[in-house]
Amino acid sequence: xxxxxxAVGARAAGLSGVQVACADDPTALFSNPACLGxxxxxxxxxxxxxxxxxxxxxxxxxxxxxxxxxxxxxVGIVGFNAGTVTRRDALGTELGTSRIxxxxxxxxxSYLFSKQSSVGSALRLLGTxxxxxxxxxxxxxxxxxxxxxxxxRATVGITIQNLGVMNIGSExxxxxxxxxxxxxxxxxxxxxSREVVSPTLATADTVVIESIxxxxxxxxxxxxxxxxxxxxxxxxxxxxxxLFAVRTGIAMYGDSNGVPRLFPGSQLSGGISxxxxxxxxxDYALARGQTTVLLHTLSIVxxxx
Numbered sequence: 649x650x651x652x653x654x655a656v657g658a659r660a661a662g663l664s665g666v667q668v669a670c671a672d673d674p675t676a677l678f679s680n681p682a683c684l685g686x687x688x689x690x691x692x693x694x695x696x697x698x699x700x701x702x703x704x705x706x707x708x709x710x711x712x713x714x715x716x717x718x719x720x721x722x723v724g725i726v727g728f729n730a731g732t733v734t735r736r737d738a739l740g741t742e743l744g745t746s747r748i749x750x751x752x753x754x755x756x757x758s759y760l761f762s763k764q765s766s767v768g769s770a771l772r773l774l775g776t777x778x779x780x781x782x783x784x785x786x787x788x789x790x791x792x793x794x795x796x797x798x799x800x801r802a803t804v805g806i807t808i809q810n811l812g813v814m815n816i817g818s819e820x821x822x823x824x825x826x827x828x829x830x831x832x833x834x835x836x837x838x839x840x841s842r843e844v845v846s847p848t849l850a851t852a853d854t855v856v857i858e859s860i861x862x863x864x865x866x867x868x869x870x871x872x873x874x875x876x877x878x879x880x881x882x883x884x885x886x887x888x889x890x891l892f893a894v895r896t897g898i899a900m901y902g903d904s905n906g907v908p909r910l911f912p913g914s915q916l917s918g919g920i921s922x923x924x925x926x927x928x929x930x931d932y933a934l935a936r937g938q939t940t941v942l943l944h945t946l947s948i949v950x951x952x953x
Contacts, residue, residue: 651728651750652774652789652810653826653872655679656708657696658931658947659885662919664897666866666883668830669795669805673929673949674710677722677756680793680807680828681768684712684720685760696947705729710754722756722770735779746779756791764797774814774823787814789823802833824873832866832883834858860890867900877901877908881915893921897935919945927951 655665657675667679674694676683693711700706710724730748737743752775758768770791778784789812795805810823836858864885871878879902885895897917904912917935924930931947 651706651730652752652772653824654698654706654728655935655945656706656710656724656726657694658919658933658945659895659921661698661935661943661945662895662897662917662921662931662933663866663883663885664881664899664915664917664935665870666830666832666868666881666897668793668807668828668868669803670830670832670864670866670883670885674712674722674724675708675947677710677712677724677754677768677770678708678726679809680795680805681722681756681770681791682758682766682793682795682805682807684722684756684758684768685718685766686795686803692949692951694947694949696945698943698945700943701941702731703729704731718760720758720760720768722754722758724754724756725751726754727751730776733779748776748778750774750776752789754791764800766795768793768795772810772812774812776814776816781817783816785814785816787823788812798831802831804829804831806830822873826873827871828868830866830868832864834862834864836862861887863887875903876906877903879903879912879914891923891925893923895919895921895933 655661656678660667671679671683674692691713695709698706706728708726713721715721728750730750732745732747734745735743752772754770754772756770758766760766772789774787789810791809793807798804806829809826812823813820814823838859866883868881869878880900882900883897887893899912899915901910902912902914919933922930929949933945934942936942
């Protein structure tokens, strides 16, 4: 079940998983459900696909719904095609092939209890199917997250994921938990201010307006179950034009063949994003992470009302 550690969506993949403090679409429920409270108020949905080697693939769909000013609800599903196996009888005669599927569904919510802070939680129901019933099973897990603003200059997020167990056949084992701590800040290319006059108090306040164009800088520390050292990942998302952005991510520190080192080469990614005037966004990423080969991921994010 290590696929539950995979990044979900092209934006997350393009930033090498840097999402805990800066997720901005429904896939937030897969990384830090508290980020749902920081997404746009409009209802949004996202679908993504990642083809993999040996006939495998990962697909996902997620949606977020505003439930007032403070509550946000998210639902999502991730399916992992783990490949095919050849079935044989006791004499070794081929009986055909069967496909192995793994996946989970998530139900998440977030509560924005101040203008700067949000908490969230997601419940996961996991399942795996195989030709042999002894290799099929179900499980449950819980994700818990928190995000807050730091002096209006940055956001800080923390989450722990996959707190649960999996039952496969007659065996039960703990899922690979993942602790993530991240910080991000956005540097706009331009800012300007204007005065806003209160119609009732006749007082004027100065409001600073930042341009859509800018650079988002993010850094995360990932510590997973049984890891010998945490992995430090850095991500950059540059909005060059309101309709176009480029992004990249890299592991700055982590495990390399059992030895902690700088730039271990375990995670490296890049991607682009195209936003349309109607609120639809296309994301593409080319990333290396859980596997040694480069993986392509395509996502579509759209708003609906």
